[in-house]
Amino acid sequence: MATQEETFKKIVAHCKEYGFVFPSSEIYDGLGAVYDYGQNGVELKNNIKRYWWDAMTLLHENIVGIDAAIFMHPTTWKASGHVDAFNDPLIDNRDSKKRYRADVLIEDQIAKYDEKIAKELEKARKRFGESFDEELYKQTNERVREHIEKREALHARYAKAMNDNDLAELKQIILDEEIVCPISGTRNWTDVRQFNLMFQTEMGSTADGAMKIYLRPETAQGIFVNFLNVQKTGRMKVPFGIAQIGKAFRNEIVARQFIFRMREFEQMEMQFFVRPGEELKWFEHWKQFRLRWHKALGLGDEKYRFHDHEKLAHYANAATDIEFLMPFGFKEVEGIHSRTNFDLSQHAKFSGKKIEYFDPELNQSYTPYVIETSIGVDRMFLSVMCSSYEEQQLEGGDTRVVLHLPPVLAPVKACIMPLVKKDGLPEKAREIMNELKFDFKVAYDEKDSIGKRYRRQDAVGTPFCITVDHDTEKDGCVTVRYRDTMEQDRVKIEDLHDIIRKATDPKELYKKIVSE
Numbered sequence: 001m002a003t004q005e006e007t008f009k010k011i012v013a014h015c016k017e018y019g020f021v022f023p024s025s026e027i028y029d030g031l032g033a034v035y036d037y038g039q040n041g042v043e044l045k046n047n048i049k050r051y052w053w054d055a056m057t058l059l060h061e062n063i064v065g066i067d068a069a070i071f072m073h074p075t076t077w078k079a080s081g082h083v084d085a086f087n088d089p090l091i092d093n094r095d096s097k098k099r100y101r102a103d104v105l106i107e108d109q110i111a112k113y114d115e116k117i118a119k120e121l122e123k124a125r126k127r128f129g130e131s132f133d134e135e136l137y138k139q140t141n142e143r144v145r146e147h148i149e150k151r152e153a154l155h156a157r158y159a160k161a162m163n164d165n166d167l168a169e170l171k172q173i174i175l176d177e178e179i180v181c182p183i184s185g186t187r188n189w190t191d192v193r194q195f196n197l198m199f200q201t202e203m204g205s206t207a208d209g210a211m212k213i214y215l216r217p218e219t220a221q222g223i224f225v226n227f228l229n230v231q232k233t234g235r236m237k238v239p240f241g242i243a244q245i246g247k248a249f250r251n252e253i254v255a256r257q258f259i260f261r262m263r264e265f266e267q268m269e270m271q272f273f274v275r276p277g278e279e280l281k282w283f284e285h286w287k288q289f290r291l292r293w294h295k296a297l298g299l300g301d302e303k304y305r306f307h308d309h310e311k312l313a314h315y316a317n318a319a320t321d322i323e324f325l326m327p328f329g330f331k332e333v334e335g336i337h338s339r340t341n342f343d344l345s346q347h348a349k350f351s352g353k354k355i356e357y358f359d360p361e362l363n364q365s366y367t368p369y370v371i372e373t374s375i376g377v378d379r380m381f382l383s384v385m386c387s388s389y390e391e392q393q394l395e396g397g398d399t400r401v402v403l404h405l406p407p408v409l410a411p412v413k414a415c416i417m418p419l420v421k422k423d424g425l426p427e428k429a430r431e432i433m434n435e436l437k438f439d440f441k442v443a444y445d446e447k448d449s450i451g452k453r454y455r456r457q458d459a460v461g462t463p464f465c466i467t468v469d470h471d472t473e474k475d476g477c478v479t480v481r482y483r484d485t486m487e488q489d490r491v492k493i494e495d496l497h498d499i500i501r502k503a504t505d506p507k508e509l510y511k512k513i514v515s516e
């Protein structure tokens with residue numbers, strides 16, 4: 001059995017080999033934590049974005065979209081607090097010269113305790129079988145109790161240090177827990193310092209007139225500064241939402257785990273404006289809606305969990321993450337935040353404009369409160385990839401690599417293949433493809449044995465392979481081979497459209513999301 005780490009390496013290699021993700025500017029040896037999406041990657045990414053966009057804007061008559069510029073007036077970032085407070089606590093190891101996020105080092109340490117506890121419980125479960133009582137065991141087994149106590153103590157200390165912004169205490173925790181640098185293996189740490197994550201550049205051609213501007217570190221502010229524009233021109237009534245998909249940039253200190261943490265990435269954010277006092281009700285609503293959106297893809301309900309924030313941003317009154325089980329543990333894929341009226345009030349203060357909503361039902365004006373749902377396209381992409389990748393042992397000792405991508409997201413929905421490259425079969429196959437291509441992204445392949453062609457499509461996650469053979473002309477049928485089961489069916493050519501549509505139509509998922 002491959003370890004999780006080996007599996008993850010294989011997924012990264014697979015992404016490159018099959019045209020999903022390439023390191024940026026690879027011919028110059030790449031650029032740290034920046035990646036390019038290839039021919040299959042861009043299709044998968046677009047499908048993820050479409051699934052999100054439509055779930056937000058089609059399913060909700062009160063949610064509209066915008067596409068704001070990446071460059072924004074620099075005061076935006078003063079008002080939002082990013083200039084002063086968009087920092088990560090960093091620490092250097094003097095021996096390896098490697099830089100780490102102090103909070104991540106400590107969170108990894110907490111995860112180690114969790115692993116120890118889980119291992120002990122697993123062992124006990126095997127030993128006691130059916131009669132195992134986990135809660136009782138946690139309370140009575142000395143070793144497990146010790147791990148739990150240490151974990152809880154560390155957790156409480158860490159949460160307090162983060163809340164108090166106490167950098168010296170963060171360092172002390174690292175020393176007390178005897179956390180070592182994974183590279184040098186030493187505990188020769190510098191002090192913890194704050195590091196601003198925004199990229200800067202200059203706008204304007206003359207040295208005097210140049211203005212320092214930032215590459216946006218989140219798309220949300222483009223929505224807040226357009227609140228009045230959209231509300232007025234769209235005649236929107238609270239509660240309503242504004243959705244946006246776009247690039248964001250963060251000078252991450254520790255960029256690792258492939259596309260999990262990038263310096264240039266893409267976000268899908270929705271800000272939902274509500275009456276003051278109703279925000280926690282809506283927070284709960286959006287938590288559940290977003291979880292249903294994830295689960296409808298069928299990647300496995302057990303792979304999701306909510307993780308409430310240890311440290312609430314000073315303006316937030318509730319925040320949670322939707323975490324997904326990656327090969328390297330449960331990790332944040334989406335954040336859901338109750339941001340109060342902080343952003344709109346700050347922009348009102350810094351711009352001197354009145355940013356309020358007149359509520360005709362209450363007959364009063366107020367600054368709306370905001371619930372934000374914020375998901376990274378790339379992290380979503382990674383979670384889909386990781387849960388879809390499988391190396392399968394087949395009967396007869398054969399193996400295959402298959403991507404069990406949700407058909408809705410698959411880059412190519414069907415590949416049409418003539419059994420042989422002659423006897424008019426290629427022409428017939430192209431005829432079928434030319435019919436299907438108006439509705440679906442389809443491919444054509446006539447090279448190599450049919451078995452090899454199936455494998456190629458399995459590796460990119462194509463749900464259907466359609467083979468044209470010598471009987472096709474006579475009976476008007478083709479063989480459909482299904483990616484996951486490898487079973488084959490003889491079907492009529494005119495039924496193909498329906499078969500593919502049924503499996504790949506996002507409408508089926510949308511119905512599931514709204515019906516629950």
Ligand code: ATP
Nearest residue numbers: 252260261262265332333334335374375376378379
């Ligand atoms: P983290 O704690 O992992 O740094 P965050 O809490 O700072 O993430 P948010 O500011 O809440 O993240 O951003 C919302 C979403 O944007 C995240 O859930 C994630 O999916 C995505 N995201 C944030 N930073 C990155 C990054 N560097 N690379 C890829 N995606 C990112």
